[in-house]
Amino acid sequence: xxxxxxxxxxxxxxxxxxxxxxxxxxxxxxxxxxxxxxxxxxxxxxxxxxxxxxxxxxxxxxxxxxxxxxxxxxxxxxxxxxxxxxxxxxxxxxxxxxxxxxxxxxxxxxxxxxxxxxxxxxxxxxxxxxxxxxxxxxxxxxxxxxxxxxxxxxxxxxxxxxxxxxxxxxxxxxxxxxxxxxxxxxxxxxxxxxxxxxxxxxxxxxxxxxxxxxxxxxxxxxxxxxxxxxxxxxxxxxxxxxxxxxxxxxxxxxxxxxxxxxxxxxxxxxxxxxxxxxxxxxxxxxxxxxxxxxxxxxxxxxxxxxxxxxxxxxxxxxxxxxxxxxxxxxxxxxxxxxxxxxxxxxxxxxxxxxxxxxxxxxxxxxxxxxxxxxxxxxxxxxxxxxxxxxxxxxxxxxxxxxxxxxxxxxxxxxxxxxxxxxxxxxxxxxxxxxxxxxxxxxxxxxxxxxxxxxxxxxxxxxxxxxxxxxxxxxxxxxxxxxxxxxxxxxxxxxxxxxxxxxxxxxxxx
Numbered sequence: 001x002x003x004x005x006x007x008x009x010x011x012x013x014x015x016x017x018x019x020x021x022x023x024x025x026x027x028x029x030x031x032x033x034x035x036x037x038x039x040x041x042x043x044x045x046x047x048x049x050x051x052x053x054x055x056x057x058x059x060x061x062x063x064x065x066x067x068x069x070x071x072x073x074x075x076x077x078x079x080x081x082x083x084x085x086x087x088x089x090x091x092x093x094x095x096x097x098x099x100x101x102x103x104x105x106x107x108x109x110x111x112x113x114x115x116x117x118x119x120x121x122x123x124x125x126x127x128x129x130x131x132x133x134x135x136x137x138x139x140x141x142x143x144x145x146x147x148x149x150x151x152x153x154x155x156x157x158x159x160x161x162x163x164x165x166x167x168x169x170x171x172x173x174x175x176x177x178x179x180x181x182x183x184x185x186x187x188x189x190x191x192x193x194x195x196x197x198x199x200x201x202x203x204x205x206x207x208x209x210x211x212x213x214x215x216x217x218x219x220x221x222x223x224x225x226x227x228x229x230x231x232x233x234x235x236x237x238x239x240x241x242x243x244x245x246x247x248x249x250x251x252x253x254x255x256x257x258x259x260x261x262x263x264x265x266x267x268x269x270x271x272x273x274x275x276x277x278x279x280x281x282x283x284x285x286x287x288x289x290x291x292x293x294x295x296x297x298x299x300x301x302x303x304x305x306x307x308x309x310x311x312x313x314x315x316x317x318x319x320x321x322x323x324x325x326x327x328x329x330x331x332x333x334x335x336x337x338x339x340x341x342x343x344x345x346x347x348x349x350x351x352x353x354x355x356x357x358x359x360x361x362x363x364x365x366x367x368x369x370x371x372x373x374x375x376x377x378x379x380x381x382x383x384x385x386x387x388x389x390x391x392x393x394x395x396x397x398x399x400x401x402x403x404x405x406x407x408x409x410x411x412x413x414x415x416x417x418x419x420x421x422x423x424x425x426x427x428x429x430x431x432x433x434x435x436x437x438x439x440x441x442x443x444x445x446x447x448x449x450x451x452x453x454x455x456x457x458x459x460x461x462x463x464x465x466x467x468x469x470x471x472x473x474x475x476x477x478x479x480x481x482x483x484x485x486x487x488x489x490x491x492x493x494x495x496x497x498x499x500x501x502x503x504x505x506x507x508x509x
Contacts, residue, residue, distance in 0.1 A: 052092035104140035192396035212242035247377035376403035398425035
């Protein structure tokens with residue numbers, strides 16, 4: 001959104017505030033703040049004018065999903081006239097609201113919010129509200145123009161990122177440059193959010209709601225998925241801070257977490273949802289719901305007993321294997337955390353071992369890897385020319401793929417910091433699995449593949465690898481010999497090690 005547009009919205013909101021004599025705020029239909037009027041009072045500030053709901057909207061520039069659902073329950077999405085909403089202190093609404101739906105050609109595009117008068121005090125008259133609704137209609141026309149311009153930019157950006165090289169790419173870049181106008185000059189960074197959790201190909205956020213964003217679009221990925229691309233304006237080519245802020249905001253939106261932090265991939269057991277109160281925002285009900293019990297934590301796997309040691313092998317790159325020791329008894333499995341009883345959302349249980357979504361806990365060894373991220377963002381290196389955006393998109397999507405495969409990079413990964421994955425992500429999918437390594441990648445040999453990868457991560461140091469895996473060194477030697485048998489590779493050969501290491505990393509992409 002241009003600076004001129006922001007000024008237009010602010011002027012119209014101030015006009016409504018002057019018409020009705022109360023401060024007004026303007027939000028889009030997703031309850032994201034666009035503009036707000038100043039509180040004009042020379043006396044002491046009325047605390048009810050800044051109740052928790054209004055304060056959060058102004059400070060964070062958006063409302064929570066629970067607040068949105070609560071207000072929409074009063075029919076504001078279908079209303080064509082002002083809607084009065086009573087005060088509900090237990091929901092954080094200390095003062096009543098008057099909602100002016102902002103519509104254009106029958107479609108609701110936003111809402112103007114006014115503080116209603118105190119009980120017994122004269123409120124806005126019908127003629128005043130009619131005049132305010134006419135101003136709201138002008139806001140609706142402005143929002144419709146902005147939405148159309150955003151849709152045009154999304155279409156042109158998608159064409160640039162997906163066009164084949166040659167005249168098609170040149171035409172797409174020229175069209176995007178025309179659509180951007182004076183904003184066509186860089187520097188820019190491209191951000192990728194993967195996957196984008198909407199099946200609607202036109203469901204890209206408004207650029208106004210994402211800091212430093214110039215345009216956003218969805219890009220098809222695979223047969224059914226889609227990822228989100230964002231064109232972010234930078235202050236200079238030597239700092240990616242604006243792109244990092246935008247990526248973080250987009251991840252929060254994708255997760256549906258209001259003001260959430262980074263997704264570590266760690267999962268916990270939770271108490272169950274509480275019973276909703278009467279007209280209360282979920283979780284803080286008008287008639288308080290009952291409290292849910294705490295979920296029990298996931299327990300750790302106990303260690304099995306040690307087998308008897310085998311004979312010592314001679315030293316070498318990874319040593320000639322000694323004889324195998326006897327097998328120890330198995331440890332007890334990880335148990336699932338139980339669910340809390342009925343009530344309002346129970347407090348989280350203590351963290352269990354990291355889990356891949358949908359699977360049970362992994363063995364609680366020192367080398368247990370962090371669970372894969374469900375969502376990640378990648379940031380390309382800065383660009384100045386629009387003609388370089390397609391290459392930047394390849395970098396951003398590669399960084400996002402690397403973060404999904406290696407949680408240590410995420411949840412926001414920069415192309416310049418993903419190391420060997422810059423090369424691995426450029427490999428065609430059909431060449432990523434080498435025939436020699438394919439048998440090792442079957443589900444039946446998952447533990448052997450993990451052992452081999454950690455061994456190679458540890459530069460072939462047997463003692464360090466055994467410590468990472470929490471196993472005896474003789475067990476490690478046995479597993480490595482099985483890896484060699486399955487693949488036909490010699491782990492004393494540097495090129496064979498390189499092939500195995502790359503194939504194991506690429507298999508998670």
